[in-house]
Each structure stands twice: as C-alpha cells, then as structure tokens.
Amino acid sequence: MKKLINDPQDVVSESVRGFGLAHPDIVKVSEDPLFVSRAGGAVAGKVGLVSGGGSGHEPLHAGYVGQGMLDAAVPGAMFTSPTPEPILEATKAADGGAGVLHIVKNYTGDVLNFETAAELAEAEDITVRSVVVADDVAVEDSTFTAGRRGVGGTVLVEKIAGAAAERGDDLDGVAAVAEQVIENVRSMGVALTACTVPHAGEPSFDLAEDEIEMGIGIHGEPGFERIPAAPADEITERLLNPVLEDLLVSAGEKVLLFVNGMGGTPLSELYVVYNHAKDVLDSRGVEVTRNLVGNYITSLEMQGASITVLRLDEALTELWDAPVNTVALRRGL
Amino acid sequence: MKKLINDPQDVVSESVRGFGLAHPDIVKVSEDPLFVSRAGGAVAGKVGLVSGGGSGHEPLHAGYVGQGMLDAAVPGAMFTSPTPEPILEATKAADGGAGVLHIVKNYTGDVLNFETAAELAEAEDITVRSVVVADDVAVEDSTFTAGRRGVGGTVLVEKIAGAAAERGDDLDGVAAVAEQVIENVRSMGVALTACTVPHAGEPSFDLAEDEIEMGIGIHGEPGFERIPAAPADEITERLLNPVLEDLLVSAGEKVLLFVNGMGGTPLSELYVVYNHAKDVLDSRGVEVTRNLVGNYITSLEMQGASITVLRLDEALTELWDAPVNTVALRRGL
Numbered sequence: 001m002k003k004l005i006n007d008p009q010d011v012v013s014e015s016v017r018g019f020g021l022a023h024p025d026i027v028k029v030s031e032d033p034l035f036v037s038r039a040g041g042a043v044a045g046k047v048g049l050v051s052g053g054g055s056g057h058e059p060l061h062a063g064y065v066g067q068g069m070l071d072a073a074v075p076g077a078m079f080t081s082p083t084p085e086p087i088l089e090a091t092k093a094a095d096g097g098a099g100v101l102h103i104v105k106n107y108t109g110d111v112l113n114f115e116t117a118a119e120l121a122e123a124e125d126i127t128v129r130s131v132v133v134a135d136d137v138a139v140e141d142s143t144f145t146a147g148r149r150g151v152g153g154t155v156l157v158e159k160i161a162g163a164a165a166e167r168g169d170d171l172d173g174v175a176a177v178a179e180q181v182i183e184n185v186r187s188m189g190v191a192l193t194a195c196t197v198p199h200a201g202e203p204s205f206d207l208a209e210d211e212i213e214m215g216i217g218i219h220g221e222p223g224f225e226r227i228p229a230a231p232a233d234e235i236t237e238r239l240l241n242p243v244l245e246d247l248l249v250s251a252g253e254k255v256l257l258f259v260n261g262m263g264g265t266p267l268s269e270l271y272v273v274y275n276h277a278k279d280v281l282d283s284r285g286v287e288v289t290r291n292l293v294g295n296y297i298t299s300l301e302m303q304g305a306s307i308t309v310l311r312l313d314e315a316l317t318e319l320w321d322a323p324v325n326t327v328a329l330r331r332g333l
Numbered sequence: 334m335k336k337l338i339n340d341p342q343d344v345v346s347e348s349v350r351g352f353g354l355a356h357p358d359i360v361k362v363s364e365d366p367l368f369v370s371r372a373g374g375a376v377a378g379k380v381g382l383v384s385g386g387g388s389g390h391e392p393l394h395a396g397y398v399g400q401g402m403l404d405a406a407v408p409g410a411m412f413t414s415p416t417p418e419p420i421l422e423a424t425k426a427a428d429g430g431a432g433v434l435h436i437v438k439n440y441t442g443d444v445l446n447f448e449t450a451a452e453l454a455e456a457e458d459i460t461v462r463s464v465v466v467a468d469d470v471a472v473e474d475s476t477f478t479a480g481r482r483g484v485g486g487t488v489l490v491e492k493i494a495g496a497a498a499e500r501g502d503d504l505d506g507v508a509a510v511a512e513q514v515i516e517n518v519r520s521m522g523v524a525l526t527a528c529t530v531p532h533a534g535e536p537s538f539d540l541a542e543d544e545i546e547m548g549i550g551i552h553g554e555p556g557f558e559r560i561p562a563a564p565a566d567e568i569t570e571r572l573l574n575p576v577l578e579d580l581l582v583s584a585g586e587k588v589l590l591f592v593n594g595m596g597g598t599p600l601s602e603l604y605v606v607y608n609h610a611k612d613v614l615d616s617r618g619v620e621v622t623r624n625l626v627g628n629y630i631t632s633l634e635m636q637g638a639s640i641t642v643l644r645l646d647e648a649l650t651e652l653w654d655a656p657v658n659t660v661a662l663r664r665g666l
Contacts, residue, residue, distance in 0.1 A: 002525040002545060004565045004602035004638055014565075015601040018608030022624050058600040192335040212335060232337045232347075264597040266633045267391040268348040269337035275351030291355050295628070300599045303634060305337055330663050 001201050008198035012055045016075055019062060023327050026066045030093070033086035036062040037072040037093040047165040047174045048072070048094030051103040051158055052087060053110050054079040056197065057218055060155065060297045063328030069162035070103075070326070071096075078197050078300075079219045081109030087117035091126060099127035099171035103157055103178065105150030106134035129171055131178040133157055135187045135308065137246040138215025138223050149217050152260045152308035153185035155296045156320075159329065163322035177319065181310065186247045188239045189306030191216035191223070193264065195299050214238055218262075218299045232269070236276045239307040244284070247309055251285030256320065258291065258308035263298030265305055270294065273305055290320055296328065334529050341531035345388045349408055352395060356660050359399045363426070366419035369395040370405040370426040380498040380507045381405070381427030384436040384491055385420060386443050387412040389530065390551055393488065393630045396661030402495035403436075403659070404429075411530050411633075412552045414442030420450035424459060432460035432504035434511065436490055438483030439467035462504055464511040466490055468520045468641065470579040471548025471556050482550050485593045485641035486518035488629045489653075492662065496655035510652065514643065519580045521572045522639030524549035524556070526597065528632050547571055551595075551632045565602070569609045572640040577617070580642055584618030589653065591624065591641035596631030598638055603627065606638055623653055629661065 005011045013034065020029030020036070027036050035052070042048055051061045052074025061073035071094035076082035091100050100121065104114045111132060118128040135153030142149055161178040169177065191213045194203035204220035207213060212235070215223025230238075249255060259274045261267070274293050281288050289312060297306075312320070323332035338344045346367065353362030353369070360369050368385070375381055384394040385407025394406035404427035409415035424433050433454065437447045444465060451461040468486030475482055494511040502510065524546045527536035537553035540546060545568070548556025563571075582588060592607045594600070607626050614621050622645060630639075645653070656665030 002543070002562045002636070004525070004568065004598060004606055006564045006566055006605070011601060011605060014608050015604040018604035018606070018611070018626075021611050022604065022607050022626050055601065056599070058604075063600075192337070210335070229335045231339045233339055235337060263599050264634055264636070265337060266389070266596050266631065267396075267628070268344060268388060268633075271348040271351035271355065271391075272339070272344060273337055273351070274355050275347050278351070278354050293351075293355050295600070298599065300601075301597055301636060303335070303597070 001196050003198060005198055011198050012075055012077055016062065026325065026327055027062065030089065033089055035072055035074045035086045035090035036065050037090065038065055042071060042094055042096040044096045045098055046096045047098045047169065047171050048096055048100040049103060049162055049165055050090050050094045050100055052076065052082050052090065053105050054081055056300045057297050059328035064158050064326045066326035068166050068322055068324035069158055069329065078199065081107065081113050084113050084116040084120060087114055088120045091117060091121045091128060095126045099129065101161065101171065101174050101178065102128060102130040103154065103161065104130055104132045105154050106132050106147055107144045107149065108146060109144065127171060129175045131175060131182060133182055135185045137186050137242050138188050142217055143221040144219065151189065151218055152187040152258055152297050152306050153182065156185055156256065156258065156310050157181045159324060160316055160319045163319035166322065181316065184311035185308060186243045187306050187308040188243050189216050189262065190214050190235055190239060190304045191262065192303040194220055195302035216304060218297060220299060232272045233276045236273050237280060240277050240280055243307060243309050247311060249286055249309065249311060254287045254289045254312045256290040256310040256312055257281065257288045259293045260297055260306045260308065261295040262302040262304040263295055264301040264303040267294065270305060277307060290317065334534050336531060338531055344531050345408055345410055349395065359658065359660055360395065363422065366422050368405055368407045368419045368423035369398050370423065371398055375404060375427055375429040377429045378431055379429045380431045380502065380504050381429055381433040382436060382495055382498055383423050383427045383433055385409065385415050385423065386438050387414055389633045390630050392661035397491050397659045399659035401499050401655055401657035402491055402662065411532065414440065414446050417446050417449040417453060420447055421453045424450060424454045424461060428459045432462065434494065434504065434507050435461060435463040436487065436494065436511065437463055437465045438487050439465050439480055440477045440482065441479060442477065460504060462508045464508060464515060466515055468518045470519050470575050471521050475550055476554040477552065484522065484551055485520040485591055485630050485639050486515065489518055489589065489591065489641065489643050490514045492657060493649055493652045496652035499655065514649065517644040518641060519576045520639050520641040521576050522549050522595065523547050523568055523572060523637050524595065525636040527553055528635035549637060551630060553632065565605045566609045569606050570613060573610050573613055576640060576642050580644060582619055582642065582644060587620045587622045587645045589623040589643040589645055590614065590621045592626045593630055593639045593641065594628040595635040595637040596628055597634040597636040600627065603638060610640060623650065
C-alpha cells in the first residue's frame with residue numbers, strides 16, 4: 001500500500017483539518033467531536049441540512065457544506081458510519097430554529113446512528129426530519145445495507161434540497177423536495193480496480209487483470225456480475241440501460257445526466273462515458289437538459305465510474321440552477 | 334490495461350466531444366482541427382489567451398476555457414504536442430483584435446509548434462506574444478525538455494493572466510503579468526504509481542511496491558530520486574523545501590499554496606499534504622493567503638501529487654480573486 005498518509009488512524013482527522021485550513025471562508029471544522037459546518041454558523045430561520053457517513057468518498061459530504069447546499073457534514077472513519085454524538089453536535093450547529101433535515105445514505109450504520117442522533121436532538125427541542133437515499137439499482141440488500149444502497153443520487157439530493165432550504169421552504173417543504181429527488185433518481189457503478197482502506201492495508205477485493213465488476217458499491221461491496229474488460233461504450237450501456245429501465249424514463253422527458261468518477265479514473269475517461277451516454281439518451285428521445293461530470297462521490301483511489309439519472313421537472317431544474325458556494329460545487333456566487 | 338475507453342486512438346476526440354456536449358454554455362468544440370474555444374467566441378477588444386499541449390492532464394487546458402481565463406485550448410494526442418495547424422486555428426478563434434498571448438509549457442514539441450503557429454498567425458496579421466512556463470525545480474533538462482519543465486504553475490499563469498486580459502490590459506500588459514507569475518512560481522511532484530498511455534498499453538515506467546519517485550514529470554519523465562515509501566509529512570517536506578529554497582521565499586512574504594493531485598490520488602490525501610505544508614509554511618513565517626487543492630493538472634491515473642508555491646503581491650492577489658467561469662475553476666460568476 002502506497003498512500004500520501006501518515007498513521008492510517010490519523011488520515012481522516014488530518015485530512016479534515018487540512019480541509020478546514022484551506023477553506024476558512026466556507027467551512028469551520030470542529031475537531032472533537034469531528035464535524036464540518038458553515039463558516040458563518042447556522043442561518044437563522046432557515047431549515048438546516050445535515051449529511052454524513054464514512055470517509056473515503058470525498059468531496060462527499062464536507063465538500064458540499066456551504067451556501068445553497070449543506071449546513072453541516074459528519075465524516076466518520078474510513079468507510080465507517082459516524083457515531084450519534086458528532087451527528088447530534090452537527091445537527092445543533094445546523095439548527096437555525098426552523099428544524100433540521102438529515103440526508104442519510106441507505107447503509108445500516110448510517111441509518112441507525114442518524115436515527116439515534118435525531119432522537120437526541122428532539123430531546124433538546126430541535127425538530128428533525130430524515131430522508132434516506134437508496135438510488136443504486138444494482139442490487140437489493142448488500143454488505144452494509146438492507147434494501148438499495150445510497151450512492152450518486154445523494155449529491156443531487158443535497159444540492160436540490162439545499163436550494164429549497166435557501167429559498168426559505170419550511171422543513172416539510174424541504175423534506176418533500178428531497179423525497180421528490182429520491183423518487184426520481186437512479187444510479188449504477190462499475191469498478192475497474194479495487195481500493196485500499198488505509199487501516200486495512202490491502203485491497204478490499206480482487207479483480208483479475210482483464211476483469212471489471214458491474215454494480216459495485218462505493219465501499220467495494222459486490223456488484224451483480226464480473227465481466228471481461230469491455231469498450232467504454234458497452235460499459236456505458238450496461239450501466240445506463242438498467243438505470244433508465246428502473247426509473248421508467250420515456251421519450252420526451254427531461255433528465256440530469258451525472259457521470260461520476262470513483263476517484264482514480266482520469267477525467268478524460270469520464271467524458272468518453274458522458275459522450276456515449278448522451279448519444280444513447282438522444283437516441284431514446286430523452287432530453288439531457290442538465291449534467292454533472294467529475295469525481296463527486298468516490299471510493300478512495302478506485303478506478304471506475306457511476307452513472308446517475310435524475311428525472312427533472314421545472315421546479316427541480318430551477319433548484320438545481322440556484323447559486324451554490326461550496327468547496328466542491330460552486331456556481332453563481 | 335483497463336480503461337473506460339473505446340479504441341485508444343479515439344480517446345481524445347471522444348473525450349473532447351463529450352466535454353463539448355456537457356458544457357455548451359461555456360465552450361465550443363471544433364473537431365477538425367481539434368480545439369476548444371469560448372462558447373461566445375472571441376471578445377472584441379480583449380487580448381486572447383491560448384494554451385494547449387498533450388492530452389492526459391485534464392482538466393488542463395480545456396477545463397480552463399471561459400470568462401476570466403483562456404479563450405481557447407488545443408488538446409494534442411495523449412502526452413503529445415498539438416501540431417501548428419490547430420494552434421493557428423485556436424489563435425484565430427481567440428483573436429478579438431487586441432492580439433493573442435500563447436501560454437506554453439516548456440516541452441520542446443510545444444515550444445516549437447506554438448512558435449510555428451505564432452509565425453503563421455503573424456502572417457495573417459494577428460499579433461502574437463508567447464510566454465513559456467518552466468516552474469518544475471526537480472530537474473534541469475528532461476525527456477521532452479531543454480531546461481525546466483512546465484507543470485502546476487501553468488494553471489496559475491492561465492488564471493492570473495486571464496484576469497488581466499479580462500480587466501482590459503493590453504497585450505504587453507497581459508504578457509508582463511504572465512511573466513511576473515512565471516518568475517514567482519515553482520513546483521515539484523512525486524509519483525506513487527505510474528500511469529498508462531492508452532495507445533502504449535503498458536505503464537510508462539515501473540515503480541516497486543514500496544518505492545516512490547521524487548521529482549516526477551507530468552508525462553512520467555524521470556525525477557531525481559527513488560526512495561522508499563515514506564509518511565506524507567516527510568514527502569511533503571521533500572517537495573516543499575526545494576520549492577521554497579529555489580523561490581527564495583522569506584519570512585513575512587505571502588504565497589499561494591497549490592496542492593495538486595496527479596489524477597489517481599484520493600482528495601483526502603491531498604488535504605493531508607495541504608495540512609502539513611501549511612504548518613511548514615506557518616513555522617517559516619510565510620503567510621498562505623490563497624490556496625488551491627485538487628486535481629488541476631494530472632497525469633492520467635497516476636497516484637501522486639505536486640506542490641506549487643506562488644509568491645503573491647497585492648496586484649497578483651487581486652487578479653487571482655477575480656471572477657472566473659470555466660468548467661474546472663468557477664468563482665464569483
């Protein structure tokens with residue numbers, strides 16, 4: 001294992017500290033317990049948005065703290081859910097008096113710990129609602145999950161619900177927007193290589209030299225099929241078609257097409273995938289009106305990509321277009 | 334070799350086509366000859382900025398085309414300089430009547446081909462000036478270079494000279510700003526792994542399981558030393574100290590600290606490096622007033638990082654802070 005780290009136990013704390021030092025205009029890092037919140041603190045009267053989960057998926061979630069998106073993010077240890085205590089403290093830091101929405105990826109540890117934190121917050125008179133993102137169509141139930149895993153769709157939920165909160169929607173309204181995104185978003189990923197969790201010291205799974213894994217999870221959880229390495233266009237179709245079928249996308253509909261890198265894939269390859277995915281959608285009569293291409297939810301240095309499709313209407317499009325000023329997503333501010 | 338590509342010969346054209354399809358609000362792709370220019374065309378009366386070079390370093394350079402930065406970018410084949418013809422066409426597309434500045438990384442092929450293109454453009458009555466970026470302190474002369482190689486400093490030259498052009502500086506003024514950045518910027522990189530050029534099909538060099546290469550070039554050109562894998566803090570100092578010594582940075586000075594990923598390194602590790610680099614600069618009494626952390630000039634899927642330091646004064650700081658709206662760098666717009 002070769003990594004730009006010191007002691008494997010310190011990667012998350014050192015990395016988050018560096019993140020805070022680099023972006024003091026946008027975020028504030030609280031070290032004990034560890035969470036990241038907006039530099040300016042909670043916005044009075046605005047619904048607060050909190051997300052979190054195991055580290056190793058950067059820029060998710062701390063990279064999305066800032067105006068127009070999250071109010072706080074809670075990084076757990078690598079690929080390990082944060083405990084209720086930092087989630088509770090992040091929830092308090094995000095509370096501007098209008099309640100807090102927890103955006104939770106569907107992994108058993110995350111769901112349980114956010115639930116406990118929500119109960120503790122309620123005991124301190126903070127109203128909390130939760131939404132659970134479960135957009136990965138690859139498998140039902142997985143290593144850390146009952147039901148579908150939460151993956152790329154989470155970034156879109158955070159952006160769009162964040163814009164609704166910024167607009168002044170109340171807690172029920174923001175939660176309803178988040179649920180609308182969740183109902184209309186689906187994803188699937190592929191791994192070309194495995195990744196190595198620092199404290200484990202070896203790859204989380206093995207793939208042969210000429211083998212790729214379809215339906216991989218963002219922690220290296222098994223997909224549904226190992227196939228010989230194939231041309232990008234074929235891989236793109238094998239990811240995109242199940243997503244479109246599960247989402248029941250029809251000709252004439254508008255979508256956001258999100259091609260995400262797993263962390264170790266060159267940006268040029270993500271645009272090769274985007275190029276063909278756009279052609280496939282064009283040929284089905286589906287209009288790609290918005291897009292996102294890059295490394296937005298990763299698995300350390302894993303090579304691979306995921307495709308996420310979100311069905312758009314005018315209301316969601318307007319919220320997607322709203323200004324945002326976070327470290328990883330910045331537009332109009 | 335496992336990559337998200339189709340025919341290795343088509344990677345660049347398919348990738349750039351996808352890039353154009355994804356960002357029609359910012360860029361326009363011309364396919365034959367291949368170059369990328371601003372969606373809105375040249376800005377009348379503004380100095381045009383053109384850069385380019387071999388592909389495989391994305392988001393450099395096409396990701397920096399847009400308001401406040403480049404007017405056009407010319408992607409060559411993977412790790413191969415573009416020929417004069419597309420550079421000439423990009424120069425014409427960037428010309429708003431106030432002349433064009435070529436920003437060239439110091440590699441022999443790039444320097445020659447930009448020079449030829451500049452002569453051809455002059456023959457068509459476009460005034461062209463050129464600056465050559467040579468910020469890599471690792472080695473004098475290298476595989477593709479007489480003198481020092483141009484690396485991370487190029488991103489800063491493009492941003493700051495782009496802001497000067499946007500402000501309305503004339504060609505001499507923009508070139509002088511670019512030269513000021515070039516004089517005050519230094520870089521060095523480290524490779525943990527090699528990368529594989531698609532049409533070569535195998536890694537461009539070999540590194541043992543426990544070995545890293547200090548002073549690596551962005552095409553995998555040899556550095557000056559192979560050492561056993563070391564903690565991130567030690568690697569950071571081995572990169573940062575020679576940069577500071579070459580730049581003659583003294584206590585009390587202000588700098589921009591740029592920690593760049595080579596493409597395959599997790600973002601979390603770049604912040605571990607930033608964290609310690611910031612501490613080192615603090616302890617030397619050097620004030621980090623601006624920064625950039627992320628994958629901005631890459632070597633395909635290479636794991637590793639580079640550190641770039643730019644000495645700042647008020648004028649450069651103001652230009653760094655100016656609004657920019659490109660695919661890879663966006664702020665204030």
